[in-house]
Amino acid sequence: MMEQFLASDLSDVEEAVRKAAAAEVLPRFRQLADHEVLRKNGPHDLVTVADRLAEEHLTASLTALLPGSAVVGEEAVHADPSLLVALSGDAPVWIVDPVDGTRQFVHGDPGFACLVALAHRGEVLASWTYAPALDLMAVARRGQGARLDGEPLAAGSPAPGAVLQVAISHYDFTTDEQKRALAGLTTDGVAPRPCGSAGLEYLAVARGALDAVAFSWENAWDHAAGLLLVAEAGGASATVAGEPFRIAGGNALPFTAARDEATARHILSLLATAG
Structure with missing residues (x-):
């Protein structure tokens, strides 16, 4: 079943993502009532x-497309952390962030995305990064490249000697220890800034509009889609230990994804020095 599914064009998945956003997200964009916005783990960790x-919509549609698959969604895991075990299981798993960049969504900023990735036995095989308010759809398939609105994506390389533009974990979401770990990027030749939607930052790397990201948290729903997108656009990623990022967790942090291997190595060397 899994092999047959992957051999299809997977356009039904893209349609499911678009439908979930059209039904549950866009009608509420800039229309949220106060009681429709709640805080989860702190004043900046919002859910609507x-x-x-949207996650319930996607869970129903994606499992119908691939019977026997599991879903690891941000909101479901918040309610039941035991669902994370599916990331290490034998069944195909959909990794879902229904609104990546909830803070932007709540404040009426169009820089949010719906992220979906399909993984099997720890390997991400396909991903969808959809920014409904910007009408952007990026799709990646392992070994088959990445596309944005149907056009091939190529991350390229930074210009020689150029200051590297790097999006890093937002200060509002980092501990003092994590801030220290990222402090190595505050140096000549690098211009770090707080990230917005992680999914859209990965897309910026994949299209060559941003040189790298450096993040200090490992929630699979924030990273699975984007890491495959960057890889299939010709980019590179690794943890501070020089290892591939594992979607099931247990990574040495921080980690980076960059436009090319040389940039990734440079960012990791700065992070390692700070650590």
């Missing part, structure tokens, strides 16, 4: 009714 309903 759109997050929950």
Whole structure:
């Protein structure tokens, strides 16, 4: 079943992502009532009714497309952390962030995305990064490249001697220890800035509009789609230990994804020095 599914064009998945956003997210963009926005783990960690309903919509549609598959979604895992075990299991698993960049969504900023990745036995095989308010759809398939609105993506390389533009974990979401770990990027030749939607930052790397990201957290729903997108656009990624990022967790942090291997190595060397 899995092999047959991957051999298809997977356009049904893209349609499911678009439908979930059209039904549950876009109608609430800039229309949220106060009672539809809640806080989870802190004042900056928001969730809305759109997050929950879009994830429920995607869970139903994606498992119908691939019977026997599991779903690891941000909101479901918040309610039941035991669901994370599916990332290490034998069944295909959909990794879902229904509204990546909830803070942007809540404040009426169009820089949010719906992220979906399909993984099997720890390997991400396909991903969809959809920014509904910007009408952008990026799709990646392992070994088959990455496309944005149907056009091939190529990350390229930074210009020689150029200051590297790097999006890093947002200060509002980092501990003092994590800030220290990222401090190595505050140096000549690098211009770090707080990230917005992780999914859209990965897309910026994949299209060559951003040189790298450096993140200090490992939630699979934030990273699985984007890491495959960058890889299939010709980029590179690794943890501070020089290892591939594992979607099931247990990574040495921080980690980076960059436009090319040389940039990734440079960012990791700065992170390792700070650590």
